Amino acid sequence: MPMPQFVKVLDELPISGDVLEFACGTGQWTQLLADRARSLTALDAAPEMLRIARARMRGRATHFIEADIFSWEPNRQYDTVFFAFWLSHVPPMEMEAFWALLRWTLAPGGCVVFLDDSIAKAEFEELVAEAQVPTVRRRLSDGAQHLTVKVLHDAPSLTSQLNDLGWEAHIEPLDAYHLTGIARPRRSG
Numbered sequence: 001m002p003m004p005q006f007v008k009v010l011d012e013l014p015i016s017g018d019v020l021e022f023a024c025g026t027g028q029w030t031q032l033l034a035d036r037a038r039s040l041t042a043l044d045a046a047p048e049m050l051r052i053a054r055a056r057m058r059g060r061a062t063h064f065i066e067a068d069i070f071s072w073e074p075n076r077q078y079d080t081v082f083f084a085f086w087l088s089h090v091p092p093m094e095m096e097a098f099w100a101l102l103r104w105t106l107a108p109g110g111c112v113v114f115l116d117d118s119i120a121k122a123e124f125e126e127l128v129a130e131a132q133v134p135t136v137r138r139r140l141s142d143g144a145q146h147l148t149v150k151v152l153h154d155a156p157s158l159t160s161q162l163n164d165l166g167w168e169a170h171i172e173p174l175d176a177y178h179l180t181g182i183a184r185p186r187r188s189g
Contacts, residue, residue: 002094005174006084006178007032008058008063009115009180010029010032013113013180013182014135014182015033015036015037015080015082015113015124016036016037016038016079016080017037017038017078017079017107017110018037018038018039018041018076018077018078018079018107019033019036019037019038019039019040019041019073019078019079019080019081019082020041020042020043020078020080020081020105021040021041021042021043021081021083022034022042022043022082022086023043023044023045023069023071023084023085023086023089024042024043024049024050024051024053024064025044025049025053026052026053026059026174027042027045027052027053027054027055027056027153028056029082029084030042030053030056030057030062031056031057031060031150031176033082034057034060034062035120038065038079038171040060040061040062040063041060041062041063041064041078042057042062042063042065043064043065043066043094044064044065044066044067045066045067045068047066048049050064050066051127059138060131065096065100067155069098069101070094070097070098072101074101074104074105077104077105077106077107077110078105078106078107078110079106079107079109079110079111080110080111080112080113081105081106081110081111081113082112082113082114083114084114084115085115085116085117085160086114086116086152087114087151087153087181088116088117088151088152089115089150089151089177090101090151090152091133091151092133092151093133095165096165099162099165099167100165102183103158103166103185104166106185108185110184111182111183111184112167112181112182112183112184113180113181113182114156114181114183115174115178115179115180116153116178116179116180116181117150117152117177117178117179118152118153118154118155118173118176118177118178118179119152119153119154119166120129120131120152120176120177133151145183153179153183154179155171155173155179157180158171158179162181162183163186165183167183167184167185167186168183168184168185168186169181169182169183169184170182170183171183184188
């Protein structure tokens with residue numbers, strides 16, 4: 001799906017209020033979130049990515065945090081937590097802790113909004129068979145190779161998994177290779 005179509009999808013998602021973006025990377029999505037947010041915080045573990053994102057957001061009020069999501073502890077809550085193409089990088093053994101962090105990070109009535117690759121994207125990935133967690137090999141144009149966690153989900157299984165973790169989730173395919181999700185903590189009682 002070309003970026004303009006993702007932008008159209010993003011426009012239809014419930015993103016507002018105080019917004020936190022996980023894994024902001026170069027700020028490609030951050031710039032699209034800015035006009036919809038009362039306040040915008042963007043988090044990434046890579047200083048080089050944050051440098052690019054800061055330059056892209058120059059002149060726009062954005063708070064940047066350099067931190068590893070898996071060890072980060074928020075000091076406030078947000079109305080919307082957004083991430084694009086990040087959930088597929090969460091190792092299976094971290095899913096429960098990751099969604100517990102999201103629950104703690106959300107203000108009452110808040111929601112998690114995400115875009116990601118679907119299970120069909122596996123046909124384009126070079127899987128690493130000997131890895132302990134789902135891993136793919138990425139080859140860059142300069143010849144460099146990198147391994148990265150890549151856990152591809154389908155909408156029904158991910159919806160069920162989030163339900164088991166105490167979330168009300170609406171996840172649907174955008175096209176054959178991508179999905180979108182909105183999740184809210186299920187109210188107890």
